[in-house]
Amino acid sequence: MMGMGLHKRLLFGTLAVGCLLCVYVLALTLEMPLVPLYSFIQRTSSNSRDSEKPLNRQSNSDQLAYPPPVSTLHPPLKTHIVQKQVLDDGIPKSRSDDDDKARIDTKRATEKPVQAIKHAETSKSRSEEENKARIDIQRPTEKLVEAAKPTEPPFIGDFYMSEDIPPQTDCSDSIRDRVGKTEFGERFLENIPVLQWAKHATREQHQRLSRYPGAHGWEGIDFKTLVETLSVLNSSANWQMLDDWKTRDNKSECRRCALVGNGGILKNSQKGKEIDSHHYVFRTNGAVIKGFEQDVGSRTTHYTFSTNTLMNSIQSYAGAGYEGPPVSKETRYIFLPDHDRDYLLMKAAATHTLVESGREKGKNPMKYFGEDVSADKLKMYHPDFIRYLRNRFLRSNTLKTKYKYIYRPSTGATMLLAALHTCDQVSAYGFMTPDYKNYSDHYYDSSYHPVGFYANHDLRMEMDLWQQLHKAGLIRLYMRN
Template sequence: MTTTLLDLAEAKQTAALKTQPVTSPPKPAQDQIKINQLSRSQGVDKTKRTTRAPLAKPARVPGPTEPPYIGDFYMSENIPTQTNCPDGIRSRIKESEFGPRFLEHIPVLQWAQHVTQEQHQRLKRYPGAHGWGGVDYDTLVDTLTVLNSSANWRMLDDWESRRNKLECSHCAVVGNGGILKGSKKGKEIDGHDYVFRTNGAVIKGFEEDVGSRTTHYTFSTNTLMNSMRSYGGIGYSGPPVSTETRYVFLPDHDRDYLLMKAASTHTFVVRGPERGKDPTRYFGKDVSAAKLKMYHPDFIRYLRNRFLRSKILNSQFRSIYRPSTGAAMLLAALHTCDQVSAYGFMTPDYSKYSDHYYDKSYRQVGFYANHDMRMEMTVWQKLHKAGLITLYMRN
């Protein structure tokens, strides 16, 4: 049964909103800049009735020299846990080295309750995936008001019907790395309760290595369109489509909000690069608001600030730096699942493997200034060593 806004209005959500003074954010630059344009010193890490939005409280007081674009202040909300897992990640992470970074009540997803003038004023100072900079208030209202049920604010929205008396949710998070080629991990991946995939996830013909199920597909409109152009010749025609598949937008621009609105209402995109396009072309004829989710910009900024604080933030490319789409997906699973197994993510021996498992011939892994893949690799190693995720490695 789907929980409505009226149901959530009864939940106790108390905190106080405090923000930094509004400052002008750096202007966004182009989406991808080859990493060889960065010097090593600049950032290559080698190794209707609606309740008010849950009021935000400061995560910590920033230092006197902390740049205003960091914005280490986040909304906080108390959404009841869905499981009674005795040894889930959230209970163990607090005792690990990641404990000081972890915010238990950070909103992973944004939805109807979050869109207020007050929150727009707070978040419009942050560009790209880290805020609502460049997205006008009317567009936010038009989009987020259709995300008005528990299916939109809970990542594992169908757990009650799926759990089969299990106390813990088990999630497989599948990247597209070449390490999966020949792995024969497909059956193991599909055996999880949930299977997360991202971007150019080519499945047909690779089921033995990567599995066939997809319950959560993470993407931005930009990465979706790029994947269709780049990998169409090897079998990627769009996101996986199935009854159990949910589509999780990582919004980088207003085009993500426009595509989300069109998909939820079965209308054509009204403006922007996708103007006139039919979203059922990507998400299937049965797509509905209940199958759509969207990461909260506070969550992405929190991941950047606390888990993936790259030296790129000290460089001229700071305005385009964000966690990779795969990193956002994996860390979202860390915040919502009880047990997480990660496959197809970069490991220290990455040079042995092609960039993707579906590459027809060996392709060297490329590095770009908008992501810090080496830093991400180091974090995956630390999470694995701490027992917070199980990372697939050949050795």
């Protein structure tokens, strides 16, 4: 009996060893890694922690649910309606100088490409540390590529706030009445807010606009800074472009606006009196007036600029006589916010304090806008409006290049198109025309300087747009021939 029991134990041991050898040989044949059990458990729990991070998975319908009480969101153009928000919401964008090298990181995706997208959604915060995150598109999956085909690039964002703003006049020949009969009818959104002010600084709007960089959104501007700066724009004068219309002593039913660019075509034009005869006169950037009144007029009711273009103009055109923005009782100052420095300078101007931080820290805004500057004289373009102009009026091929994040409509183009949305009638002077090579870059140049072309603006496309608007009867463009 003992011999038979020993025999059974030996037989069982032999079978066990044989089974283990078979498993080992099979593993080598299939090249399967033999991983210790504790390592497998550790990796599984790590993936679980990643998946439990809070995700921001808004759809287009989610966006439509978030506007302030009196606002809605404009839908995209019909050609843009078929969108899959997976990519529109899911891909973060690095904003370093190496934007074109940014990559989508899919290395941690497990089974489905959408998991990589969900992981990307968690890095939407735009702090300086998170901006270092890169997006890896070197190894896209087939489903990810297919999902991208009907989708706009995520930085486009063809959705905008809509506000019901009643018209200030009963003009029977206004741009808004005529635009629907032109080729621009489908592009034109008459209820898009041109200006932003205190009531726009909500957490919902900050969340929505923080995905767009530069002048097109609030990326890089924390909510606290946004609220503190926009809070000074809290009156009707801040959201109405032509805020003093009712107090003006005129019998006109239509608001006539003159838009004055700095183009060389104005030199010896003798258009000064004609320009000043308009109800409102808009100027931008290095607007040198003294000594050129006969050609460009003397009045300025609205001055459009960004802090960057203002500082560059002071430095570049001082020799031509530019010392800073025009200053008068009727002058309003419209910021085109490219960065947080515009918000900080605007707040300092409204409160008569020194700029508290940033590149202009310690500077006195009254040096630029005069001692009498007040919050009621300050305005700021809404980022939705700038993005709308880029997407629907100036959709340049630059958006398909590595310069897509720095491209925007020029300051002059923003000024003209803002007037198109707020004035009843618009006349444009000093803007680029097809014979631009016949004139110097600026009307105040002492010698001929050719027009410079840079990647951040598409001036030729803007020139073509002015021609189209003129032919459509929406603006009256000054041309020599």
